[in-house]
Amino acid sequence: MDxxxxxxxxxxxxxxxxxxxxxxxxTRFNLYPVIIYVSKTKGLMDVPEERRVHTSQVPNLGGMxxxxxxxxxxxxxxxxxxxxxxxxxxxxxxxxxxxxxxxLGIKDDLVFMTAKKKLVIQLIAVSMVCxxxxxxxxxxxGLLGIxxxxxxxxxxxxxxxxxxxxxxxxxxxxxxxxxSSIGILASLSFGIAFYMAENYLMTIMxxxxxxSLMGFLxxxxxxxxxxxxxDCGSLIVGFLLAYQGIGFLNIDPELVFxxxxxxxxxxxLAILSYPLFxxxxxxxxxxxxxxxxxxxxxxxxxxxxxxLGLNHKQATMFLVVSNLTLILITYFTINLPINMSLxxxxxxxxxxxxxxxxxxxxxFKEEEPEEITPGISGRxxxxxNDDAKIISFKDRLAKKESNGHDHKLDTIQIEPxxxxxxxxxxxxxxxxxxxxxxxxxxVNPIEAEIQLDPNKLNTK
Numbered sequence: 087m088d089x090x091x092x093x094x095x096x097x098x099x100x101x102x103x104x105x106x107x108x109x110x111x112x113t114r115f116n117l118y119p120v121i122i123y124v125s126k127t128k129g130l131m132d133v134p135e136e137r138r139v140h141t142s143q144v145p146n147l148g149g150m151x152x153x154x155x156x157x158x159x160x161x162x163x164x165x166x167x168x169x170x171x172x173x174x175x176x177x178x179x180x181x182x183x184x185x186x187x188x189x190l191g192i193k194d195d196l197v198f199m200t201a202k203k204k205l206v207i208q209l210i211a212v213s214m215v216c217x218x219x220x221x222x223x224x225x226x227x228g229l230l231g232i233x234x235x236x237x238x239x240x241x242x243x244x245x246x247x248x249x250x251x252x253x254x255x256x257x258x259x260x261x262x263x264x265x266s267s268i269g270i271l272a273s274l275s276f277g278i279a280f281y282m283a284e285n286y287l288m289t290i291m292x293x294x295x296x297x298s299l300m301g302f303l304x305x306x307x308x309x310x311x312x313x314x315x316x317d318c319g320s321l322i323v324g325f326l327l328a329y330q331g332i333g334f335l336n337i338d339p340e341l342v343f344x345x346x347x348x349x350x351x352x353x354x355l356a357i358l359s360y361p362l363f364x365x366x367x368x369x370x371x372x373x374x375x376x377x378x379x380x381x382x383x384x385x386x387x388x389x390x391x392x393x394l395g396l397n398h399k400q401a402t403m404f405l406v407v408s409n410l411t412l413i414l415i416t417y418f419t420i421n422l423p424i425n426m427s428l429x430x431x432x433x434x435x436x437x438x439x440x441x442x443x444x445x446x447x448x449x450f451k452e453e454e455p456e457e458i459t460p461g462i463s464g465r466x467x468x469x470x471n472d473d474a475k476i477i478s479f480k481d482r483l484a485k486k487e488s489n490g491h492d493h494k495l496d497t498i499q500i501e502p503x504x505x506x507x508x509x510x511x512x513x514x515x516x517x518x519x520x521x522x523x524x525x526x527x528x529v530n531p532i533e534a535e536i537q538l539d540p541n542k543l544n545t546k
Contacts, residue, residue: 097286100166101277104290105297108159112301117151122305122313130196132314144312146195148302149319153188155298156322157181160291167286176219177287180329186211187252187325191318201380205249211325212248216241221332223247227348229424248328254361255324257368259315261388262398263307266299266315267406268360269323273299275357275413276330279350283341288333295326307399324361331358346420352427356416359435360387360409367439390442408438 112118125131125145132146164177190207193199215221222244226232235243259265277292305313315323331354339347355362364387369379377383391401412435419430 101293105293108297112155146314146316148313183211187321195316251328252324254365256320259320263402
């Protein structure tokens with residue numbers, strides 16, 4: 087009897103069961119289907135625009151389901167842990183900050199909020215954890231010649247790291263499955279470290295977040311019941327990853343012998359390398375183009391992968407494998423001097439994440455699939471001075487950027503090649519609207535005598 091009780095209270099068992107219950111709660115209790123139904127009924131949808139990579143309206147309040155799954159499952163397992171009063175106080179502060187970020191994200195998903203207002207609310211939520219729980223980065227362990235940090239600098243730098251990670255995760259939430267997959271990989275890495283240190287509360291937290299994200303991922307990748315994480319989800323995931331990351335830095339080196347925990351800051355950079363690298367890169371690109379670093383665009387690494395012809399799942403898999411590769415490289419070189427280990431991470435990270443930008447892949451950008459509409463097959467052309475000129479998708483995007491395109495819809499024509507059978511003939515001079523995103527060109531008639539349903543277009 088005692089052996090069975092020990093099994094149920096053992097950390098490996100609690101870790102697996104908590105992740106499984108979070109996944110079951112997300113997938114078997116109609117949580118996300120209800121959110122999808124309410125969103126569609128009330129019109130709470132993400133509307134596609136030129137910068138978006140989807141072409142239909144999709145519910146974007148998946149973060150609500152993510153929060154419900156995570157918080158309820160975590161609270162369910164609290165009685166099974168050997169918690170102190172300090173642990174329970176920290177847990178309440180954590181959930182309070184998460185609720186603040188949840189409502190911030192919901193409002194931003196439904197009503198536009200300025201970056202300044204969002205930053206202020208993020209600072210309030212993060213300060214609750216840093217000051218009330220004393221969760222902070224206190225030592226660099228010799229990284230860049232820095233050791234112990236004064237208290238004020240430590241708190242300020244910790245708040246900066248929280249905000250940085252939160253917004254980095256928010257920015258990579260641009261294609262299906264990417265933010266949640268990176269979150270699963272990071273939480274798994276943190277959870278293994280917490281398990282080695284026998285930190286029950288943080289281990290269960292990592293496991294619950296993994297199960298919650300896997301449950302959301304099932305619907306995010308669905309074709310008929312798709313839902314987006316939205317800001318209400320990405321802000322929560324970023325906050326929880328930053329919280330785990332700082333806890334990871336504060337693991338006692340005497341409790342972990344599997345890796346050099348004094349170099350844990352380097353391993354942390356590797357675990358969160360993709361969102362941080364992508365954030366730094368797009369900021370540099372925007373500043374170089376004399377734009378505000380906070381202006382949204384389609385210059386992220388995942389946008390580049392889509393332009394090379396990969397679909398959402400392939401692009402997500404490429405980036406997750408790249409991140410995992412960098413983690414493994416860092417783990418096997420973790421015993422190097424800390425500054426040398428930093429150089430290894432930076433060099434290999436640049437190599438992995440800048441690989442899609444090599445000139446050898448430029449040829450794939452030139453190949454454009456031929457767009458087919460019912461009744462006519464043709465390529466996008468531009469009518470200029472009564473002379474029809476065939477232009478590529480790449481040249482059209484370059485022209486829009488150089489001319490300061492104001493997101494209005496262009497008027498184009500279709501060059502007929504051969505009519506398909508059993509369809510009505512469409513006049514070749516008929517005007518069409520032009521929509522663009524990173525995946526395909528969608529051509530819809532606006533003055534035709536017949537009505538075409540975009541949802542029934544068969545594109546080959």
